[in-house]
Amino acid sequence: QLQLVESGGGLVQPGGSLRLSCAASGFTLDYYAIGWFRQAPGKEREGVSCISSSGSAYYSDSVKGRFTISRDNAKNTVYLQMNSLKPEDTAVYFCAADYRSKSPDAVLQEDEYDYWGQGTQVTVSS
Numbered sequence: 001q002l003q004l005v006e007s008g009g010g011l012v013q014p015g016g017s018l019r020l021s022c023a024a025s026g027f028t029l030d031y032y033a034i035g036w037f038r039q040a041p042g043k044e045r046e047g048v049s050c051i052s053s054s055g056s057a058y059y060s061d062s063v064k065g066r067f068t069i070s071r072d073n074a075k076n077t078v079y080l081q082m083n084s085l086k087p088e089d090t091a092v093y094f095c096a097a098d099y100r101s102k103s104p105d106a107v108l109q110e111d112e113y114d115y116w117g118q119g120t121q122v123t124v125s126s
Contacts, residue, residue: 001025001026002024002025002026002027002097002115003024003025003026003117004022004023004024004095004096004097004115004116004117005022005023005025005117005118006020006021006022006093006094006095006117006118006119006120007020007021007023007120008020008021008120009093009120009121009122009123010121010122010123011123011125012085012122012123012124013124013125013126014085014086014087014124014125014126015084015085016085016124017081017082017083017084017085018082018085018122019079019080019081019082020036020079020080020082020093020095020120020122021077021078021079022034022036022077022078022079022080022095022117023075023076023077024076024077024078024097025076027097028073028076029071029073029076029077029078029097030053030073031053031099032053032097032098032099033050033051033052033053033097033098033099033100033101033102033107033112033113034050034051034069034071034078034095034096034097035047035048035049035050035095035096035097035098035107035108035110035112035113036048036049036050036069036078036080036093036094036095036096037093037094037095037096037108037110038089038091038092038093038094038122039091039092039094039119040088040090040091040092043091045094045110046060046108047060047107047108047109047110048060048062048063048067048080048093048108049063049067049069049080049108050069050102050107050108051069051070051071051078052102052107055071057069057070058104058107058108060108062088063082063089066082066083066084066085067080067081067082067083068080068081068083069081078095080093080095082122085122085124086124087124087125088124089122089124090122090123090124090125091121091122092119092120092121092122093119093120093121093122094116094117094118094119095116095117096110096113096114096115096116096117097113097114097115098112098113098114098115099114100112
């Protein structure tokens with residue numbers, strides 16, 4: 001059974017850092033694009049970052065320069081390092097996986113992904 005489990009969320013002060021993990025079971029992440037999405041209260045879910053099976057990384061404008069996505073195929077895990085966090089980064093963060101190849105302008109669209117984790121809460125507040 002294919003499963004994604006996010007971890008690493010929590011409460012952090014503005015300017016702080018967190019590292020989210022997305023651990024896969026039931027399949028090998030190597031051949032999948034992995035996306036990170038977030039959903040704030042009262043807002044639609046938005047794409048944050050994606051790493052392709054070849055290792056290409058993509059970011060939304062709102063997080064570019066602050067967030068870094070990486071993958072450790074040996075651990076079957078993808079990470080999202082989040083630095084310089086802002087209150088507006090507060091959201092539930094989800095990781096998602098998909099085997100299909102994607103054009104660069106589609107990698108942050110949620111309908112491009114078939115498999116989803118349950119999410120982890122990130123709260124940025126003083």
